[in-house]
Amino acid sequence: MTVTRAGVSGDAPFAEPRSTSFDVPPVDASRCARQRVRRGEMLFGAGDAFHTLYVVHAGVLKSFTVSDDGLTQVTGFQIPRDVVGLDGVGSGRHLSEVVALEDSEVFVLPFDQCQRWAKESAHGQRVMTRAFAREITRSQEQMVLLGVMRAEQRVAAFLLDLSERYGRLGYSRLRFLLRMSRHDIGSYLGLQLETVSRVLSRLHREGLVQVQGKSIALLDLPALRLLVGVSAGRLSPEVDSILDRDGGLPGG
Amino acid sequence: MTVTRAGVSGDAPFAEPRSTSFDVPPVDASRCARQRVRRGEMLFGAGDAFHTLYVVHAGVLKSFTVSDDGLTQVTGFQIPRDVVGLDGVGSGRHLSEVVALEDSEVFVLPFDQCQRWAKESAHGQRVMTRAFAREITRSQEQMVLLGVMRAEQRVAAFLLDLSERYGRLGYSRLRFLLRMSRHDIGSYLGLQLETVSRVLSRLHREGLVQVQGKSIALLDLPALRLLVGVSAGRLSPEVDSILDRDGGLPGG
DNA sequence: CGCACTTTTGAGAGTCTTCAACGGCTGTGG
DNA sequence: CCACAGCCGTTGAAGACTCTCAAAAGTGCG
Numbered sequence: 001m002t003v004t005r006a007g008v009s010g011d012a013p014f015a016e017p018r019s020t021s022f023d024v025p026p027v028d029a030s031r032c033a034r035q036r037v038r039r040g041e042m043l044f045g046a047g048d049a050f051h052t053l054y055v056v057h058a059g060v061l062k063s064f065t066v067s068d069d070g071l072t073q074v075t076g077f078q079i080p081r082d083v084v085g086l087d088g089v090g091s092g093r094h095l096s097e098v099v100a101l102e103d104s105e106v107f108v109l110p111f112d113q114c115q116r117w118a119k120e121s122a123h124g125q126r127v128m129t130r131a132f133a134r135e136i137t138r139s140q141e142q143m144v145l146l147g148v149m150r151a152e153q154r155v156a157a158f159l160l161d162l163s164e165r166y167g168r169l170g171y172s173r174l175r176f177l178l179r180m181s182r183h184d185i186g187s188y189l190g191l192q193l194e195t196v197s198r199v200l201s202r203l204h205r206e207g208l209v210q211v212q213g214k215s216i217a218l219l220d221l222p223a224l225r226l227l228v229g230v231s232a233g234r235l236s237p238e239v240d241s242i243l244d245r246d247g248g249l250p251g252g
Numbered sequence: 253m254t255v256t257r258a259g260v261s262g263d264a265p266f267a268e269p270r271s272t273s274f275d276v277p278p279v280d281a282s283r284c285a286r287q288r289v290r291r292g293e294m295l296f297g298a299g300d301a302f303h304t305l306y307v308v309h310a311g312v313l314k315s316f317t318v319s320d321d322g323l324t325q326v327t328g329f330q331i332p333r334d335v336v337g338l339d340g341v342g343s344g345r346h347l348s349e350v351v352a353l354e355d356s357e358v359f360v361l362p363f364d365q366c367q368r369w370a371k372e373s374a375h376g377q378r379v380m381t382r383a384f385a386r387e388i389t390r391s392q393e394q395m396v397l398l399g400v401m402r403a404e405q406r407v408a409a410f411l412l413d414l415s416e417r418y419g420r421l422g423y424s425r426l427r428f429l430l431r432m433s434r435h436d437i438g439s440y441l442g443l444q445l446e447t448v449s450r451v452l453s454r455l456h457r458e459g460l461v462q463v464q465g466k467s468i469a470l471l472d473l474p475a476l477r478l479l480v481g482v483s484a485g486r487l488s489p490e491v492d493s494i495l496d497r498d499g500g501l502p503g504g
Numbered sequence: 505c506g507c508a509c510t511t512t513t514g515a516g517a518g519t520c521t522t523c524a525a526c527g528g529c530t531g532t533g534g
Numbered sequence: 535c536c537a538c539a540g541c542c543g544t545t546g547a548a549g550a551c552t553c554t555c556a557a558a559a560g561t562g563c564g
Contacts, residue, residue, distance in 0.1 A: 065396055067481075073396045087392060090385035095392065115381070119371055129367070132384035133342035139391030140339060140347065144317055144325045146398035147442035151552070182511065190399035192553055197512055213511075213561070229319075403520070434543065444521055449544055465529085465543075511560070521550070529542075534535100 003099055006041040033108040037061070037100040043084065046097045050088025052110050053131075056080045059104020060179040063087070064187065065096045074188040076138070077101070077162075077180060080169055085111075086135050101179040146190045149228070154189040155199040156227045159209065163218055174221075178214045255351055258293040285360040289313070289352040295336065298349045302340025304362050305383075308332045311356020312431040315339070316439065317348045326440040328390070329353070329414075329432060332421055337363075338387050353431040398442045401480070406441040407451045409480045411461065415470055426473075430466045 034057065037043050043054065046066040061078040075096055078084050084106065088094040117124035145157055167173035178185070182193040182200075189196065203209045208224055210217040218224060286309065289295050295306065298318040313330040327348055330336050336358065340346040369376035397409055419425035430437070434445040441448065455461045460476055462469040470476060 065392065071400070073399050075392055075395055086385070086388055089381060090389045095389065115377060119377060125367060125371060129341060129384075132381075132388070133338070135388050136338055136384070136391065137342045137347065139388060139395060140317065140327055143327055143391060143394055143398060146395060147325050147439070148323070181509090187399070193511080194513085194554085195552060197510095198552095201512070433541090445542090446522085446544080447520060450520095453544070506564095508563090509561085512558085514556085514558105516554085518553075519551090522548085524546085524548105525544105526546105527542105527544085530540090532538085532540105534537085 004038075004041050005045070006035065006037040006043055006100070035106050035108050037104045037106060039100055039102050039104075041100050043098040043100065043106065044088075044094050046094055048088075048094045050085065050092050050094050050111070052085060052108055053114060054084040054098075054106040054108060056082050056084060057105045057107055060101045061098050061104060061106075062101055062180055062184055063096045063098045072097075072187065074180075074184050076142075077184075077188070079165055083131050083135070086132065101184075151189075151191055151195050152199050152202070153228050154191060155185075155196060155203070156208075156224045158185065158189055159216065159218060160221075160224055160228060163221075173218070175215075175217045178216055256290075256293050257297070258287065258289040258295055258352070287358050287360050289356045289358060291352055291354050291356075293352050295350040295352065295358065296340075296346050298346055300340075300346045302337065302344050302346050302363070304337060304360055305366060306336040306350075306358040306360060308334050308336060309357045309359055312353040313350050313356060313358075314353055314432055314436055315348045315350045324349075324439065326432075326436050328394075329436075329440070331417055335383050335387070338384065353436075403441075403443055403447050404451050404454070405480050406443060407437075407448060407455070408460075408476045410437065410441055411468065411470060412473075412476055412480060415473075425470070427467075427469045430468055 035043075035054075037059070043061065044050075056078050058080060061082075061084060062074055063076045063078065063084065064072045064074040066072050075087075078098075084098055085094070087096045089111070114124075114128055118128040119125070145154055149157060162176060162178075163173040166176050180188075182196045185191075186193040186196045191199075200209070200211045203224075204211045208218075208220045208227070210219055287295075287306075289311070295313065308330050310332060313334075313336060314326055315328045315330065315336065316324045316326040318324050327339075330350075336350055337346070339348045341363070366376075366380055370380040371377070397406055401409065414428060414430075415425040418428050432440075434448045437443075438445040438448045443451075452461070452463045455476075456463045460470075460472045460479070462471055
């Protein structure tokens, strides 16, 4: 799958029948610029100038850091409502690269506009702060995963995380598709692709999950949770944020 | 070393001869509340309500997550000018715990005050945003370290990171003290303490470093950098932030 | 429909961990 | 001031887990 660069095509704001609001800037998704990113296309690359945040509207993306020698490390997978691009805030350049794993669409949120929004509205500030905070929390959890968990636990944690996130979007928590390759999963979890494959096979044999290529069914959620251990960071339903007085997400 | 809870003693704002400004809220350190944290004392614990950020003024702290079953994972070591407490922003409760590794002092920055500052001043917003961004960048680099590096590389990267940070503070980049135990280092790097000890011994034998208990001397910086590989995330001098028009830090 | 990539599975090697023992250092109390 | 207890650090040996190399089957895109 060759990576190409996404053309900025649909970047003119246009309205849509139902206002799909999300908990990230700007408030109103219906009048927000969008951009399509086809499977294999790159949303932005490492070293690109940063001036825009994105929120996934449809599809799945993967983020990964690129070392000077070409080695890569996947840092996350983004599904609808996830924010993309925060890695560029610090230096003004993107440290990581983002590619679509399937035909996707993202909302385009110029960062200076976000900043203005945060400055002018208390709600805006809350939302922006929370976006940052989530990224920090997520990274911290991933650090625990990479630091203390063994292969089987990492894979289980990965599946439970996806399950939870799809669930929050209104999709099934028990059956979903792994849009990313075993290689990508391995890179994300600090494992080799063979190890990922073996662990999935083992979990299948043991009846905890059912795997058929990219199709996954979680057969025994409690056992999976037990496996991960109460020990390693909460992949559990979100705690309410002190920043979040604006509550949950509509529909889903 | 038993962990006790730090009493809120010096929390009344008081002035100081020279204004030690730092690049984090509030602007003026000279009129900022402070708090002493003695060796082994806890600045805050996991689950504690979050309402305050801290900036290390003197000393060294360690942050670590605490699992339900009591297992811990060190998430970072903080030296002067580092921000502490951002992990609590997301949920309103601290997810991690912070303990002083030596007698230390921190500036106390009520978060709502920071928020107000960010809202009212462009400079404040930049500084706050950058504080968040740094935390994200740092976590991302740690993810790479934990995900793709081997023990020797992790330890070398750890030493180079400390070297760089001490250097930025005006201390020697070549000789410094490891205030934390081998156990803490291991926890931070996703290794066992024995592995850390062994690697340090090996690096010593090979002439890259000189280790005597907690005292470290980096004898061959280029070799250490080579070992880490250009591959794994930049632990190199900071890129300038687009958020940072306020420049460097005053005297180290 | 075929080529290329992905996934699975096996076998052996390597790294890191685990268990264990020993010496050193530190802080405390007599 | 010295003795002691507890923690820290080092080192060894065996074992566990993951990686590497390799081959074959499966899948999907063009």
